[in-house]
Amino acid sequence: MAGEVYLTTTLSKDNVPVTGQAQLVYALLEIMPTEVMAAVRMPLNFSLVLDRSGSMKDEGKLDQLKQAVKYVIDLLADDDYVSVIVFSGESHVVLSSTLMGRVRRNDLKRQIDKIDLEWTGTHIAVAVKAGCAEVKKRLAVDRVNRVVLLTDGQVQMPSGDHSRGERECLREADEGGRKGIPLLALGLGSDWNEDLLTDMALRSGGVADYIARPEDLTPFFVSTVQSMQATVVQNAVLTLHLVAGVNPRRVWRVVPIISDLGYSPISDRALTVPLGELEKGQGQALLVELMLPPRAAGHYRIAQAEVAYDVPLLNLVQEKVRADIMLNFTHDPFLAQQVNPRVMNIVEKVTAFKLQTRALQEAELGDIVGATQKLRAAATILLNQGETDLAHTARLEADRLEEQGQMTAEGKKTIQFKGSKTVKLS
DSSP states (O other): OOOSEEEEEEESOSEEEOOSSOEEEEEEEEEEEOGGGTTOOOOEEEEEEEEOBGGGGGGGHHHHHHHHHHHHHHHOOTTOEEEEEEESSSEEEEEEEEEGGGSOHHHHHHHHHTOOOBOSOBOHHHHHHHHHHHHHHTOOTTSEEEEEEEESSOOBOTTSOHHHHHHHHHHHHHHHHHHTOOEEEEEESSSSOHHHHHHHHHHHTOEEEEEOSGGGHHHHHHHHHHHHHTEEEEEEEEEEEEOTTOEEEEEEEEESSOEEOOOEEEETTEEEEEEEEEETTTOEEEEEEEEEOOOOSEEEEEEEEEEEEEEGGGTEEEEEEEEEEEEEEESOHHHHHOOOHHHHHHHHHHHHHHHHHHHHHHHHTTOHHHHHHHHHHHHHHHHHTTOHHHHHHHHHHHHHHHHHSSOOHHHHHIIIIITTOOOOOO
């Protein structure tokens, strides 16, 4: 049946001037499960893979982590499968994949309370492999399958070959991606390798994120589980059919996080973008940059957006929803100057994100002047948009970079991960 997902399109300008030049417009595409999906809930099948190496002693991290896991236990439904893996130099299965309806929850919480520190390294790859093995036992298209990794440190192999340990991490992430098991890679505090965890997450089809303080663990874990519970649509794919002469430049996901999705051309007038899962109450929003050819005055369709999707619990495969993208070419200069403030606000947020991303890259390459300029430009945009905390961090790190030649680990992580979460749609 149709009606499980709605698709709306909004242009940065409904009217563009008649001119002999190509011109750029932005199309905001919002893809959201409808009210029809409110009662749909996919059971979960996930593994918690938790660092218990010696550094987790600092600031009471392990105690806060155990508290967060116990909150998660209370959130789960009887038809959810969960496993718990702890690791340091080796991994240990605290709970193999088990149906929650068969678990005495208080007994499981007591098992969690018994988790203790070990001082034998941080062998992330072996733990991720164990987590994937547990998820694979119950892997199904009508479940939300995940490995949730939490670590506070760098790879520390018992053998001392830490670079080999990182290569093993990437191989396990690749394997998880091939099996259809996305990795949510969470770094706690400042002493973890954001490049490694981000690469692992992307290779698996998942995401990485940053938890600044131990006391943030419980709300973060709760929101993670609630996000999984809200997932109702799978295998969503956007196809954009373009009118002759209209050329795509970039496709950005802006909700839930800003990221450059890229696209795959399927002809000279069509492209596809994989979207993956959609959550109730949030969905996804994309910002598409389109270059328009010169046109005579008139009302035109410049593209058609189509989203195909699956709803496994309703036995729906490759359902489709479509929306035309219409635009008016006009000789009226007043009409041509009018912009949609909501879309342009998102364009500004993406611009700030691009500046921050480039600044981090240039700082890594030693271009202090370029990185400093971009951080300050991003801070100005963020401040104008009310993102005061992030703007303050960007300015502080620009000053540090200029004076000391380097940024703080906390500042870099804040800019990288918080900077991608500035778009919020009503």
